[in-house]
Amino acid sequence: MDRWQRKAGIAGIETIMTFHNARMIGDPLSTWGNMTDNPVQDMAREVNRMCKPDFMLNVTLNREKEITAVFVGELFEAHNRGCAFAKEHAMLRCDERFDVVITSNSGYPLDQNLYQAVKGMSAAHKIVKEGGTIICAAECRDGLPNHGNYAEILQMRKTPQEILDMINDPSFKIFDQWQVQKQAVIQVWADVYVYSSLPDEDVEKAMFKYTHNIGQTLAQLKERYGEEMTVAILPLGPLTIPYVEE
Template sequence: MKTTLLYGKQGLTVEVPDNAVIVEPKDLPGLPDEEQAVKKALQSPIGSPALRDMVKPADKVAIVISDITRPTPNHKLVPWILDELNHIPPENFVIVNGTGTHRDQTREEFVQMLGEQVVDRIRIVNNHCNDKDSLVNLGPCSFGCDVYLNKEYVEADFRIVTGFIEPHFFAGFSGGPKGIMPGIAGIETIMTFHNARMIGDPLATWGNMDDNPLQHMTREINRMCKPDFMLNVTLNGRKEITQVFAGELFEAHEQGCAFAKAHAMIRCDDRFDVVITSNSGYPLDQNLYQAVKGMSAAHKIVKKGGTIISAAECSDGLPNHGNYAEILQMRKTPQEILDLIGSGSFRMLDQWQVQKQAVIQVWADVYVYSSLSDDVVEKAMFRPTTDIEDTLGKLKAKYGESMTVAVLPQGPLTIPYVEE
């Protein structure tokens, strides 16, 4: 049978065995009137007064957005926020792009993300995690580091965070407080958030918000300089808004996570020999670094010694920020990489993604279908494939005629699990 994976901007249709199990979230329709739904949420929010009533005309307002690697529909959300706050002059706003440790966005990319009218009217800044002059030290947190956040955000009179809520492979769910921490944090704070102990904690996993150390840390830091208002949405596989959650940061985010979990948690009866996954298509599958998320979703239901086939376009390469590629070259096997990162003294940017990747690679073989050259894929310790159907045929010789196959067409938008 044929199935279509979210891949790049166009999708990828593949032929899979007729007995393959398709694992994906419940197909929720997009809201019939997204603008009306968002504006209603801004006017009747969760645990908070109406947005317009909270902001005075003279206030300096910071709006935090997620960067281009996330599909948050900020080209819709930000104009609707500005409409709701039309009593505030445009020069009183600043949009802070939550790059975390990622690269800056260009003007052309901001136009793509926000629309030309917003880019022309509103000042926009990229968060620079390594530039202490653009950060404020809010003091120490209980996790053993000083807390640095973006100065434009901290010094604003009113602070708004936007985002979208989806399953996250070590923070439980995205959105909410993660827009601030690590989105607009400094490198010292980000490195602590992603250290080997935090990432390796068994409670730091898909869909878990209880006793998750990363959620504890991001919430603690948000309380040190809390957003005054949150606007988050959930999306379906077509990137349409399925629900809106606005208001007080923690209460609104909790309701959003419960909604996402109810539709994204898919129980499987057993693990599979082969799991084919996407990385949710563009923009999340822009690079190999991000593609680890889809592999991590597949890891939840693939057998020990099984095979994962990941389809991620990687139009932006590895990417070109951080130390992801460099760390992968430091040892010859995934287990050696895990030993290196877990040594206690290792500390490099992007080690968290390599750590998660290596855990998956120790468990299962991983093939990558992408626009990358075979050499680049192999240097990352993956196996390249240019034909998923051909690879499936070869794997049948390994696992036999009774080979079991699962497909995650939407990749990390799904949380598959097996009760063991």
């Protein structure tokens, strides 16, 4: 029983808040596909060395969400093999950033609410130009959602930059702040439109712009960026990892 309790403690509230604090989430090395000097990865490995699991099983998926490979065995060795496979099959280097990136949250159930859809926006953030535009298509049948602290935190300040300043204050600690932090970083960098089933007012409360027709929005953006506007499409959203070497 003692051994089980120690292992269950890996997912305790205090541990979750530490893994997701503003410094950890805001570190530029805490990002998609990076295993080198990533503070979140480093902490995860440190925790698991202290209370090492006996066995690990991870899988990778394709666009149909079918299992493409299975990685089992000793924790670090199996995880390293899985990361290498994902890098080869799910990561794509882009030569430069794009004016506009259209993304999704890979469909149901991942796009169940706006909180989750931030993950698709985060993937797009990796390759959109500063001052560019992200268009995220996500159904969000579960709303913002109404549970959790996501919607409440968004209402605490009036702009994304003010949200970031609030969360970066060491005295600020609220469950779910990490997703709001990620969202605010994206919104400070680029405009974000949301195509969803959400009421327009809910989209605006989250400080996004709404669109009911992606084609029309692209036509309007062409007036802003010009005829040479560059566009990238991420149909699988966070299940792909585009990146630009900078």
